[in-house]
Amino acid sequence: MKNISVIGSGTMGNGIAHVFAQHGYPVALLDVSQEKLDAAILTIDRNIARQVKKGMVREEEKPEILQRISTHKSLPEGLKEADLVIEAAFEDWEVKQALFREIDRYAPVKAILASNTSSISITKIAAVTARPQQVIGMHFMNPVPVMELVEVICGYATAQNVVQQVCELSRMIGKTPVEVTDYPGFVANRILMPMINEAIIALQEGVSGVSGIDSVMKLGMAHPMGPLQLADYIGLDVCLSILTILYEGFGNPKYAPSPLLVNMVKAGFLGVKSGEGFYTYSSNGKASGISERFKS
Numbered sequence: 546m547k548n549i550s551v552i553g554s555g556t557m558g559n560g561i562a563h564v565f566a567q568h569g570y571p572v573a574l575l576d577v578s579q580e581k582l583d584a585a586i587l588t589i590d591r592n593i594a595r596q597v598k599k600g601m602v603r604e605e606e607k608p609e610i611l612q613r614i615s616t617h618k619s620l621p622e623g624l625k626e627a628d629l630v631i632e633a634a635f636e637d638w639e640v641k642q643a644l645f646r647e648i649d650r651y652a653p654v655k656a657i658l659a660s661n662t663s664s665i666s667i668t669k670i671a672a673v674t675a676r677p678q679q680v681i682g683m684h685f686m687n688p689v690p691v692m693e694l695v696e697v698i699c700g701y702a703t704a705q706n707v708v709q710q711v712c713e714l715s716r717m718i719g720k721t722p723v724e725v726t727d728y729p730g731f732v733a734n735r736i737l738m739p740m741i742n743e744a745i746i747a748l749q750e751g752v753s754g755v756s757g758i759d760s761v762m763k764l765g766m767a768h769p770m771g772p773l774q775l776a777d778y779i780g781l782d783v784c785l786s787i788l789t790i791l792y793e794g795f796g797n798p799k800y801a802p803s804p805l806l807v808n809m810v811k812a813g814f815l816g817v818k819s820g821e822g823f824y825t826y827s828s829n830g831k832a833s834g835i836s837e838r839f840k841s
């Protein structure tokens with residue numbers, strides 16, 4: 546596989562494009578507006594600069610990496626050369642199914658179609674295409690240039706040679722693939738989201754405050770971020786949507802999203818992206834303190 550098309554230029558999409566371009570692959574990055582694509586290129590530029598500062602990338606490589614990324618607003622144009630398409634669009638079933646019908650229409654017949662979905666069934670996505678054996682999940686973690694894991698999700702019809710090719714490609718870009726089967730939340734979010742939910746329930750019950758709960762997990766379990774800070778980082782709306790998929794998928798009340806999480810999402814307190822969640826954030830995404838609502 547040589548040519549990679551990435552659909553969606555948000556946090557995950559631009560991170561995925563960055564990593565493939567860094568490892569020598571030509572990337573077609575697609576989104577609906579040139580404004581979004583330009584913002585994504587600026588983000589990639591900034592993140593490569595961080596890698597240059599750390600000595601992970603040589604200064605002279607930076608323009609070469611950026612040159613490997615072309616931007617496109619038209620699906621037929623951005624998919625025409627693709628060997629692998631990675632969809633990293635909005636996490637919504639209606640959006641994904643409409644998009645996969647279009648991707649299936651325009652991507653070359655041999656192309657593998659992957660979704661970076663965090664919890665939507667790969668089998669269900671594959672079923673809207675005419676090539677379910679070539680549809681697979683490639684679940685990258687945020688921030689993509691830093692996190693080593695790619696959760697590779699095999700749908701009911703995914704062919705074994707497709708799984709092998711995707712695992713091999715993941716290694717080529719410096720990641721470690723872990724194969725999992727298509728089950729609600731796969732493995733990463735089935736384990737991560739109940740932990741985040743439990744932290745929110747503990748906060749709601751007054752067992753400890755924001756800083757106390759996060760400190761316990763950082764200092765006691767060596768997590769780089771506490772669960773409440775991580776929830777803000779992922780986006781509280783994303784956490785709620787994944788928990789809802791787990792709750793409905795298993796029909797088990799242990800996955801029921803905490804009422805506090807539901808209320809915060811309803812009120813638009815989504816974490817880093819909205820400027821406030823459990824913490825408050827400045828415009829560059831840095832935490833500036835605990836939200837007033839959780840101070841007492």
Ligand code: 3HC
Binds near residue numbers: 592599688769
């Ligand atoms: N691009 C390139 N490099 C980046 C980067 C980016 N976007 N973000 C951070 N970095 C680098 C920094 O340059 C730095 O490099 P160094 O270790 O060589 O000095 C390193 O990463 C650490 O960054 P910072 O010093 O800015 O900040 P922190 O030390 O606080 O680390 C963090 C930031 C890497 C995000 C760390 O806090 C962390 O690992 N947090 C947990 C992240 C996590 O759990 N991600 C998974 C979320 S779940 C998910 O994605 C699944 C979805 O389905 C919900």
